[in-house]
Amino acid sequence: MKIGYYQFNPEFGNVENNIEKMTKALESVHADLIVLPELATSGYLFTNKEEPRSLAEKFPGILSKEFLRLSEKTGTSYVVGFPEYAEEGVYNSAALITPEGIQYIYRKTHLFFEEKKYFLPGKEYKIVDVKGYKIGILICFDHMFPEAARTLALKGAQVICHPSNLVLPEYGQLTTRVRALENRVFWILANRIGTEERGGSKLVYTGESQILSPKGEIINRAGAEEESVFVTEIDPEEAADKKVTEFNNIFEDRRPEIYTL
Numbered sequence: 462m463k464i465g466y467y468q469f470n471p472e473f474g475n476v477e478n479n480i481e482k483m484t485k486a487l488e489s490v491h492a493d494l495i496v497l498p499e500l501a502t503s504g505y506l507f508t509n510k511e512e513p514r515s516l517a518e519k520f521p522g523i524l525s526k527e528f529l530r531l532s533e534k535t536g537t538s539y540v541v542g543f544p545e546y547a548e549e550g551v552y553n554s555a556a557l558i559t560p561e562g563i564q565y566i567y568r569k570t571h572l573f574f575e576e577k578k579y580f581l582p583g584k585e586y587k588i589v590d591v592k593g594y595k596i597g598i599l600i601c602f603d604h605m606f607p608e609a610a611r612t613l614a615l616k617g618a619q620v621i622c623h624p625s626n627l628v629l630p631e632y633g634q635l636t637t638r639v640r641a642l643e644n645r646v647f648w649i650l651a652n653r654i655g656t657e658e659r660g661g662s663k664l665v666y667t668g669e670s671q672i673l674s675p676k677g678e679i680i681n682r683a684g685a686e687e688e689s690v691f692v693t694e695i696d697p698e699e700a701a702d703k704k705v706t707e708f709n710n711i712f713e714d715r716r717p718e719i720y721t722l
C-alpha cells in the first residue's frame with residue numbers, strides 16, 4: 462500500500478485558493494492514501510463563531526467536487542481536514558474521499574483550546590476500508606488521549622490518519638510515535654506549517670509531518686517549515702503482529718478489569 466501526506470501552509474479564509482493549491486500539488490502524485498492537514502480548506506485561527514460557519518463545507522460543496530475529481534484522476538484516496546456545516550453547528554472534521562465518493566467523515570472528538578467556542582465535538586470512532594485495508598482517523602489534539610488511538614486499534618485499524626494543526630512544539634511528534642508503537646499500527650501525521658496572526662493572537666504551526674511504523678520507527682519526517690509531499694510503500698499486514706516479545710502481546714496482555722477508564 463502506498464501512503465503519504467501533503468504538508469503545506471493554508472491561507473486563512475481562502476477556501477478556493479487552498480483547495481486549488483492542494484489539488485495542484487497532488488495532481489501528478491499517485492498513491493493509495495494521502496493525508497492532508499486539519500482545517501486545510503479554511504485555516505485555523507478563528508476570531509468569532511461566524512468565521513468557521515461561513516467557511517464550512519455544506520455538502521456537496523467545492524471540497525467534495527474538487528477532491529472527487531482529483532481522486533478519480535489519480536486513483537488515490539484522500540483524508541482532508543475541513544470545517545463541516547451541520548444544522549446543529551459546525552464540526553472540525555476530516556473526510557475520506559475515494560474515487561468511489563465520500564466514504565466517511567470523522568468529527569474531531571477532543572477539541573483544543575478555543576475550538577470549544579467554535580465547534581461541536583464528534584461522538585464516534587469508526588474503521589473504514591481503503592483498498593482492503595483498515596483505516597482509522599483522528600484529528601490533531603486527539604493524539605493526547607491514548608484511549609482514542611487504542612479504540613481504533615482494538616477495532617482493527619492498521620493505519621491511523623492524523624490531520625493536524627499542531628502548535629505545542631514536539632508534543633504531537635512524540636505522542637504519535639508512542640501511539641504507533643503501543644498499538645502496533647502505522648501512523649500518518651499530516652501537520653501544517655506557517656504562522657497565523659489574527660485578532661491579537663498568534664499561532665506558529667510546527668510542521669514535521671511524519672509516517673511511523675508499528676514499531677514506532679520514523680519512516681519519514683518532513684521539515685518544520687517547508688511545504689512537502691511524501692509517499693512511501695508499506696505493508697499494512699505488519700500491523701497484525703501485536704507481539705512485543707515471545708511472552709507479550711500488546712492486546713492479549715491488557716488488564717481492562719483493573720483499569721479505571
Ligand code: ACM
Pocket residue numbers: 499572573600601602603625626627628
Ligand atoms: C489542535 O488540536 N489543533 C492543536
